Amino acid sequence: MKLLIIEDEKALNASMVTYLQQGGYTCDTALTYHEGSRLLADQHYTCVLIDLTLPGGNGLDLVRLLKKNNPDTGIIIISAKNALDDKITGLELGADDYLTKPFHLSELNARLRSVIRRRNFNGQKVIRIGSLEVFPESAEAHVKGQKLTLTKKEYDLLLYFVTNKNRVLTKDSIAEHLWGDHIESLDSLDFVYTHIKNLRRKLVEAGGEDPITTVYGMGYKFSF
């Protein structure tokens, strides 16, 4: 799957490329508006990540352009401006998602997956990892063909892990993924712990192995 990352901040661009390449994507990068529009004209991408404030133009125009020429390409807007108007305009123009800087790379990856899944109707309808099967369309998970009874949060957590398999996920990023801005509140880390504990128990009870490991104090990793 081929991605284009249009982001003028080199360091940020490089981080995204590194993380996403490790996930098996092929990434092209553009640092300016014109570079971006040229690449968009020449190539076909599964999904494009667009920063709104670019040297040489507004990212929203690239969204318009893309919608006109390649309507089946997924679009995720990345912006430092948490401006509601931009978000609304972006989504109205047909962007699939909107991420505000700073964001977790694991979150970006999860959003990207979800965009690709939603757009790619003919594609993979089940994610298989060993004896574990996750069905994003029906929000279900099976172990050895047997359905797991998961709460909404536990399912979200499992999907997040599966999407970012073999990566260390920090407790903060998990908490933010599950509760959004509410985590500002309280002991969200205890929540994460509780949910992970329950998820592990359910996976093991269903006869699967425990794929989740604790990585020192940093976070958790779904290894396979």
Next chain:
Amino acid sequence: MRILTKTSLYYLLVSVIVFLLGGLSFYKILQTEIYDEVDDQLFTDKENIIEYIRKHNELPSVTSGISEAIIVKETGAHPGALEALSDTLIFSTYDEEYVPFRKLTFTTYQYGKPFEYTILKSLMDFEDLFESTMLAMAWIFVLLLVGLAGVNYFINKYNWRNFYDTLERAKRYSLTDRKPLLLKPTDTQEFQELNEVLQAMTSKIHSDYLNLKEFTENASHEIQTPLAIVSNKLELFMQSDNLNMQQATMLEEMHASINRLSRLNRSLILLTRIENREFSENEVIPLHELLQEQLDQLHEMMLMHHIRVEIEAMQPVFVEMNIGLCEILISNLLLNAIRHNSEGGIIRISLKADELCIRNSGEPATDEPVTLFERFRSGNKLSGSLGIGLALVSKISELYRLTPSYTYEEGLHVLRLKFPKKN
């Protein structure tokens, strides 16, 4: 006290003192003049009487002078030894009251024997004159006082009108409005100066405020990208295979701090944007539904802390707000009630047509209630709270003219949100 009342009062006070002193000296002067006059006449009478006696060797008829009565009696005293002026009261059977008299007593020889003469002059006429003069004076005083006070009041009022106008405009002036302070020009020099000073001052403050705001906004926005870079690089770093325990811990701590900073920055940007009134798209929101939604979302957190929710009232209430801000408002109020609750505590919620009231158990706050709505205030430093939740509540309330208040009643924290009266 208003300046007009104050000057009028001083004016009255001074006038009363001046008039009292004036009246008193007038009274004294008049009295002295009358006594002088009466005494002069009494002495003239005395000379006349002595002269008459010397010539005719008998008393003159009473009516010959101004004296109204002469009392004659023999005396053993030496002639000329006794001559005295004094006041006396004599009972008048006609008027049935005591009448004031001035009397002059003197002795002289008649038929070779010393006699004591007392001549009397009624002061009744003078007293009457005196009284009517004083009455007239009093009337003049009262009329003058009322008239002058009135004139003074209206002149002052007229003169100060520009001042009150300036004051009213200055009161209504708000830094967050983008309008400059416009004041009516006046021909009173002091007020004109005041206006100029005020206008110069507010425009300076306004431009400082704008600069500061711009700086904060720019700073917050510019910080986002470096934060994103650091955060993402740390995340990549964490994926390394050969990290040892110590390095992992350090990375995790850095990552957590960066996260905290990001969230803080995001909240500050949100606060600024509310202040800038960037959320102008309002819609009518069913508050009861939104409240229930938020309660459901936070249900898990409450379960975890064994907090019970009691809905005391949930009337349908519709408010016109920006939906995003309304969600932030409600969720912050609820989060606050969870955060400052005790394990196994309670949250009581009552939504009525005029107010939303959220009560929760918990330790009493150590801060003054008013400061709780300020930024970076949190009752305790536990739970990693940023202390910005209630500041957001306060800012959003301000925008929609809701009145938040905090009290501690019967062991419960009470946060009330009064809705504005519908016109």
